[in-house]
Amino acid sequence: MSLLPVDEALERILEGVKALPGETVPIEEADGRVLAAPLAATRTQPPFDASAMDGYAVRAANVATPRAMPLKLIGESAAGSRYHGAVADGETVRIFTGAPVPEGADTILIQENAEILDDGRIEATDTVAAGRHIRRAGLDFQKGDSVLEQGRRLGPAGIGLAAAAGHATLDVTQRPLVAVIATGDELVRPGEPCGPDQIVASNGFAIGALARREGARILDLGIIPDDSAAISDAVRSAAAAGAHVLVTLGGASVGARDLVRQALLDAGMSLDFWKIAMRPGKPLMFGRLGDMRVLGLPGNPVSSLVCAHLFLRPLIARLGQRSYAPDLRSAVLAKALRANDERRDYVRASVAPGSEGLIATPFTLQDSSMLTTLAASNALIVREPGSPAAEEGDRCRVLMLG
Ligand SMILES: Nc1nc2c(c(=O)[nH]1)N[C@H]1C(S)=C(S)[C@@H](COP(=O)(O)OP(=O)(O)OC[C@H]3O[C@@H](n4cnc5c(N)ncnc54)[C@H](O)[C@@H]3O)O[C@H]1N2
Numbered sequence: 305m306s307l308l309p310v311d312e313a314l315e316r317i318l319e320g321v322k323a324l325p326g327e328t329v330p331i332e333e334a335d336g337r338v339l340a341a342p343l344a345a346t347r348t349q350p351p352f353d354a355s356a357m358d359g360y361a362v363r364a365a366n367v368a369t370p371r372a373m374p375l376k377l378i379g380e381s382a383a384g385s386r387y388h389g390a391v392a393d394g395e396t397v398r399i400f401t402g403a404p405v406p407e408g409a410d411t412i413l414i415q416e417n418a419e420i421l422d423d424g425r426i427e428a429t430d431t432v433a434a435g436r437h438i439r440r441a442g443l444d445f446q447k448g449d450s451v452l453e454q455g456r457r458l459g460p461a462g463i464g465l466a467a468a469a470g471h472a473t474l475d476v477t478q479r480p481l482v483a484v485i486a487t488g489d490e491l492v493r494p495g496e497p498c499g500p501d502q503i504v505a506s507n508g509f510a511i512g513a514l515a516r517r518e519g520a521r522i523l524d525l526g527i528i529p530d531d532s533a534a535i536s537d538a539v540r541s542a543a544a545a546g547a548h549v550l551v552t553l554g555g556a557s558v559g560a561r562d563l564v565r566q567a568l569l570d571a572g573m574s575l576d577f578w579k580i581a582m583r584p585g586k587p588l589m590f591g592r593l594g595d596m597r598v599l600g601l602p603g604n605p606v607s608s609l610v611c612a613h614l615f616l617r618p619l620i621a622r623l624g625q626r627s628y629a630p631d632l633r634s635a636v637l638a639k640a641l642r643a644n645d646e647r648r649d650y651v652r653a654s655v656a657p658g659s660e661g662l663i664a665t666p667f668t669l670q671d672s673s674m675l676t677t678l679a680a681s682n683a684l685i686v687r688e689p690g691s692p693a694a695e696e697g698d699r700c701r702v703l704m705l706g
């Protein structure tokens with residue numbers, strides 16, 4: 305039986321996925337969230353012509369020649385309390401940074417270039433062109449302007465802008481809930497006593513980190529033993545918690561203890577596919593249980609994380625109303641690679657800039673249990689099914705891991 309191609313597997317996973325409705329959050333809680341709609345400014349910024357410096361609001365014509373015309377000080381304009389009145393020829397208003405520029409004045413004489421005469425009048429020691437040090441009303445944005453686009457992930461600058469635009473709450477996309485179940489009698493949590501035949505369960509932490517980065521919330525349902533009833537129970541609790549995605553880890557292959565698929569079927573999942581044409585990650589499984597999408601990731605740590613990069617990330621992005629594009633680039637191979645079979649290979653590699661673009665150096669050891677090589681990789685070389693052997697210097701495609 306021919307294996308399902310990777311691209312088709314992704315299409316089937318994303319088929320019919322509807323973006324979750326948005327929700328409103330206080331701006332203090334919006335860091336890292338994604339805007340569900342374009343954000344319009346509720347006000348103009350600055351709302352008035354404002355001084356950018358501390359000094360004197362003057363008429364440029366009055367200071368065209370240094371010290372030619374001492375100016376009468378008629379008042380003060382500060383940030384938060386403007387000068388009500390106009391500046392006429394021969395007059396000036398003391399002004400501070402952020403304060404409204406009074407009518408009649410057309411430039412700002414900075415205080416370093418002003419001298420206060422004994423009689424209290426102000427003399428310019430330098431000339432100033434019209435319009436200097438004045439921020440025009442609306443310089444940053446105008447009321448009604450769309451200042452942040454839909455799909456934008458908010459960070460410090462975006463949050464500052466949203467606040468300046470007058471928003472105390474923001475409409476953001478919902479964070480999909482991803483339930484994670486690790487299966488296997490051999491697994492123990494890191495830090496717990498480990499028997500001679502046991503290993504530490506690491507996949508859930510790696511997948512959780514990846515999913516959170518992509519914008520998901522995680523429901524960690526822990527380690528479930530190789531027992532069909534226990535696995536089915538955990539699956540039901542994921543569904544009861546309203547998980548949008550259930551990720552199972554391990555037990556996806558063909559061994560007698562690989563019970564996950566049957567347990568999922570027993571819990572009511574309709575299986576879409578099992579086994580795909582990729583390495584690592586061949587035993588990937590996908591199905592639906594009600595509205596919950598079920599992604600059965602292989603147990604081998606590298607297979608599990610590579611599959612999560614390829615399938616879980618786009619699924620979370622789609623649910624969260626975000627576009628997702630894998631970061632695929634072209635590079636030059638630093639080492640030969642042998643021909644591959646009917647599966648698409650994802651070869652762990654280190655990619656660095658060279659004189660002719662990116663250079664991809666594949667790791668010699670590619671065993672799918674080896675997290676050290678995955679942690680040392682910043683990319684995967686993508687080799688199409690049936691690719692002939694490649695020589696050093698050949699072009700290749702790399703998927704940056706980000
Ligand atoms: N006869 C065959 N055997 C296997 C095949 C096959 O096609 N025919 N496929 C192999 C491939 S490829 C993979 S990948 C693995 C996947 O198997 P499972 O998904 O059933 O995973 P397990 O057997 O449960 O575990 C594999 C390996 O990974 C360790 N593991 C499991 N869960 C975790 C976890 N949460 N954290 C860290 N490590 C974990 C587990 O102890 C095993 O060492 O099957 C091959 N076999």
Ligand code: MOO
Pocket residue numbers: 582583584585586587602604607608672
């Ligand atoms: O595909 Mo398995 O995931 O090669 O180790």
